[in-house]
Amino acid sequence: MHILDAREVSKQFGGVKAIEGVSFRIGINSITSIIGPNGAGKTTLFNCLTGITPPSAGQIHFKGKDISALPPHRITHLGIARTFQNIRLFPEMTVIENVMVAQHCRIRYTLPGAIIRSGAFRSREAAIREKAYEFLELANLEAYAESHAGELPYGSQRRLEIARALATEPEILLLDEPTAGMNPSETRDVMSLIRKVQQLGKTIILIEHDMHLVMGISDWIVVLDHGVKIAEGTPVQVKNDPLVIEAYLGKETAH
């Protein structure tokens, strides 16, 4: 059962082909890693999947619906959330507000309702606050709820970004280098968080450079190089693929 199906996705910036004809399928409730050397087009691919920069060609089907031309907020509504390589929190808002604002697309009350503090307003605000706390607990951040997001330590900011993405109640979670710049203990925290998220029934797509993490956690791996998919398969298959070894280590020359 596939939840996401990318077909021949290409993205061009002027004359530069950032990704070209990339196709892959993502199984439901799986963890897929997208790997490749710097500049391979991994983040561009994420931007295409989430509508930040729509693909120049190709289609992306999410649960059978083509989402390749939709704006980011529509895609989030449908059930795809993401984090960013360079953390993009709302630093001046509190930690709990960061998570509450992400439930924006899951609640409805009217402007007059907010002004007169109607019953609907109060019950829904209370509900999202409670839910926000649950997501913070999942990410071990409940102690920081009232601090400003910008004041959190780096590793916690990464986890807050994941909590915020989860608060949009996605079916697929895209994580762009969630352990970049982390020490081994912070990396372990993030890994266990990713596993917890998988147990919640979510599908995860991961961009990651830490090969130890990638090989340990992934069900499937897609390898990009210079904007083209050069391999995909299970961790064992990919580890032994000559094209992958070449892309990472260079070609073996005759002595």
Added chain:
Amino acid sequence: MILPAYLNTKIAKTVIAALLGAIMLLPFKGVLSSLILFAAIASVLTVISLSGKIRVPSAFSTIPAVIKRNKTCIALSLAGILAACPLVLNNYFIDVLIMAGIYSILAIGLNVIVGFTGLLNLGFAAFYACGAYTYALLNTKIGLGFWVCLPVSALLTSCAGFLLAVPALRLRGDYLAIVTLGFGEITRLILNNWDSLTHGPNGITGIEAPTIAGISLRDLHYYYYIVFGILAVSLLIIRRVEMSRFGRAWKAIKENEIAASTIGINTTKYKLFAFAFGSFWAGIAGMLFAAKMQFVSPESFTFMESVLILSMVILGGLGNTYGAVLGAFLLVMLPEALREMQLYRMLILGMGLVLLMRFRPQGLLGVK
């Protein structure tokens, strides 16, 4: 902010707190009374700090925290003082206070656009003019009364904000600011040149003051209560919207637009909404202004007016609704207080703003 050591001593804090109080009184009672108040605050704070029971609040760094702790108390005493003002003050002071009230409504409206959503608007006076002229024309040409026109001109101004935002929001940052500046100038020039409708630079005269149950509220002492009543309602509404999903969406857009869009916020829609909602209050303020002066002309709505309103928002602390009110009061009252200094007063005011931005760039009530 970390204060230099010499400013962080108890004595310095006491002096600063006393100075702030004294400056506030200056426009009302003149130099002598201010000096007395200064001495009074300083001695009371000194006694308190010597008795060691209460820490003297650092006048700069803990203003938001102090206000948060004593919210109800401060709100009630302020309301009491403001309600009592017309009983003791003469027309001149009431006039100044009414202008401060009108500018407060303008500033909290602009704060929605610039402070919450982070969209720089340099043409806010155009919306102020829109509200004022809507009432002026509806009243003098068709004879509609104040209370009928209030929602009409607020909604019309809101529409104007929306219509400007539709094309303008394709632009970002500085470019958006230039477009709003252009819109402000265009509006003023239209008002100045459409003689048959607006009487050009001569303006429109004979605008009626509001009435309640057939009694005209022309007397400034009565009008004062209308302005401050409307200000109170505006504050309540804006604060409540700020603390709802709408306010959170605006703040998210300001802090990181891309992240806001990926958590499901339709950024274009909310930016349009911010423009329309912020302009709404300019419409109301414009009406209050027209009804107070009973006269409007284009020269009340120049670019300098837009800059003044923006200064109020920045002075009080971008994104802080109460800060915008404080900024409006200070920037309306300080020039009056410094009237004795004649030509030097704008110099002193300007210097004050420079110093404030140097030592407290986030504004008086800003949180950063």
